[in-house]
Amino acid sequence: MASKPQVRNAQDAGSAPEDREKHPVDETLPPVKMLTSGLQHVAAMYAGVVAPPLIVGAAVGLSGTELTFLTGASLFTAGLATFLQTLSVWKIGARLPFVNGVTFAGVAPMLAIIDTTENKADALPVIFGAIIVAGLLGFLAAPWFSRLVRFFPPVVTGTVITLIGVSLLPVAFGWAQGPNPQAKDYGSTTFLSLAGITLVVVLLLRRFTRGFLKQIAVLVGLVIGTLIAIPFGVTDFSPVTEADIVGFPSPFHFGAPQFALAAIISMCVVMLVSMTESTADMLALGEIVDRPADEKTIAAGLRADTLGSAISPLFNGFMCSAFAQNIGLVAMTRIRSRFVVACGGGFLVLMGLSPVAASLISVVPRPVLGGAGVVLFGSVAASGIQTLVKAGLEKDNNVLIVAVSLAVGIIPITSPTFYHAFPETAKIILDSGISTGCVAAVLLNVVFNHLGRRRDDDQVTAPMEPGEEISGSRTAKAAHVH
Numbered sequence: 001m002a003s004k005p006q007v008r009n010a011q012d013a014g015s016a017p018e019d020r021e022k023h024p025v026d027e028t029l030p031p032v033k034m035l036t037s038g039l040q041h042v043a044a045m046y047a048g049v050v051a052p053p054l055i056v057g058a059a060v061g062l063s064g065t066e067l068t069f070l071t072g073a074s075l076f077t078a079g080l081a082t083f084l085q086t087l088s089v090w091k092i093g094a095r096l097p098f099v100n101g102v103t104f105a106g107v108a109p110m111l112a113i114i115d116t117t118e119n120k121a122d123a124l125p126v127i128f129g130a131i132i133v134a135g136l137l138g139f140l141a142a143p144w145f146s147r148l149v150r151f152f153p154p155v156v157t158g159t160v161i162t163l164i165g166v167s168l169l170p171v172a173f174g175w176a177q178g179p180n181p182q183a184k185d186y187g188s189t190t191f192l193s194l195a196g197i198t199l200v201v202v203l204l205l206r207r208f209t210r211g212f213l214k215q216i217a218v219l220v221g222l223v224i225g226t227l228i229a230i231p232f233g234v235t236d237f238s239p240v241t242e243a244d245i246v247g248f249p250s251p252f253h254f255g256a257p258q259f260a261l262a263a264i265i266s267m268c269v270v271m272l273v274s275m276t277e278s279t280a281d282m283l284a285l286g287e288i289v290d291r292p293a294d295e296k297t298i299a300a301g302l303r304a305d306t307l308g309s310a311i312s313p314l315f316n317g318f319m320c321s322a323f324a325q326n327i328g329l330v331a332m333t334r335i336r337s338r339f340v341v342a343c344g345g346g347f348l349v350l351m352g353l354s355p356v357a358a359s360l361i362s363v364v365p366r367p368v369l370g371g372a373g374v375v376l377f378g379s380v381a382a383s384g385i386q387t388l389v390k391a392g393l394e395k396d397n398n399v400l401i402v403a404v405s406l407a408v409g410i411i412p413i414t415s416p417t418f419y420h421a422f423p424e425t426a427k428i429i430l431d432s433g434i435s436t437g438c439v440a441a442v443l444l445n446v447v448f449n450h451l452g453r454r455r456d457d458d459q460v461t462a463p464m465e466p467g468e469e470i471s472g473s474r475t476a477k478a479a480h481v482h
Helices: 031-060 064-087 104-115 120-151 154-177 189-208 211-215 217-232 238-242 261-288 295-315 324-333 338-353 355-362 366-389 396-414 424-430 433-449 472-481
Strands: 100-102 320-322
Touching (some): 031 100, 031 104, 031 120, 031 217, 031 338, 031 366, 064 320, 064 338, 100 295, 104 261, 120 261, 120 295, 120 433, 154 189, 154 324, 154 366, 154 433, 189 211, 189 217, 217 324, 217 366, 261 320, 261 366, 261 433, 295 320, 324 366, 338 355, 396 433, 424 433
Antiparallel strands (some): 100 320
16 A cells, blocks of 8 residues: 655745745745735834834924824835845846845944934935945845855854844843833833733644644734733733725935935945845744755845835835844744745735734733744754754864854844944944844855865864873874874
8 A cells, every 4th residue: 555645844834835846945834824924024124124214304394194004014015025035037136035125234323324314304304315326236246145045054154144133132132121121110020020921822833733833922922922911001902993095105205316426335334234234034934944045046045135225215215124033034934935925025024005004913011022033033043953963063273163153143242332433333343243244154165175285184182081091092193184
């Protein structure tokens, strides 16, 4: 009697028969699973998308209504950029489960542009003009930038992936303490307890459930955490009652773009930082979904990033980049379909067109997001460690590369004022631990493993345990090294 064919993983079990020979990245899932998994991606990245427009809009002095409009525009353009990445057009889009949204790297330079603009009404048009130019230049540079992929062996990618997760964890810790760092109740036992309860719920669901429920554990955890928060008065439903049902981000709502040289240079630097981080994110995601990102994939992904950024100001949005927190969601759920993320992009577009729909996600309290974020961002760091296991850490050279690069990348996290004496333009790069750690890893790998004679036989001279005897093989190995 012939045995039934086995499916590769849990994701395949719900796939159509014709999809089972496809790579999991290219599979389509049943509608309900597709929608809920896509919504889970939106929930994971929502706070990161809306925070930059809220900060920039407040600095410009926008009214509450205008702030809502600017936030909706950022959601709408994030959805468009996500469509480009996941579905792709021509040679634009990595065709990976890759979420795009407003990059935080641009917040500080945009605030600096606002401060140096005499008429605050011109600040947003100046910012939009600079982003358009930076996006177009980045689009042209994408093929050349992608060639750097040969400088990203496992020792580099593993270090960068680990740094992505470690750099995101403080964001989760900040969310867990509450929505307003200046408030008296910031970091209160109520907020921390809600974060802890959400974390426990997610862990219990991952441990004791199976199949689809296990895969959407984060989404279920967010819903349960939000319901538990209601009696504590932490859940705010006012955004839902006050939001309009329909609203379209009309082009150039804040005025036609203006082009100022200083602003353009500033945003071009941000674009380079964004492209570096996106390259690292694509390499990380490629490892997680078992479809390594090659030079062609990275070039297509960078084209989507940069074109999305160039188009975004048309609809009053900001520079777009990869969202690393969603990589953690892919790593944890193992749902690798890019069409799931495209579905999430559809939700983002709909929320941009319907403020009341966007407000539903905003109901989730920040501490609840923080509890779920610990799992998501920790999963990214764990994926980086898995990659480092394959990186040949028995070699002294590679140990040094990882050690120094991690140290450099963690500086902005552990000591945020470390680079306070540097110019603002330099701090755009230096304050990004992912960027500095990535650059350090690439340069150290070139110096130790490419320049001059490679010493592949350099073994780690690990200290012995107390009482360990020096064996003949160990003595011979040490003599060979020295």
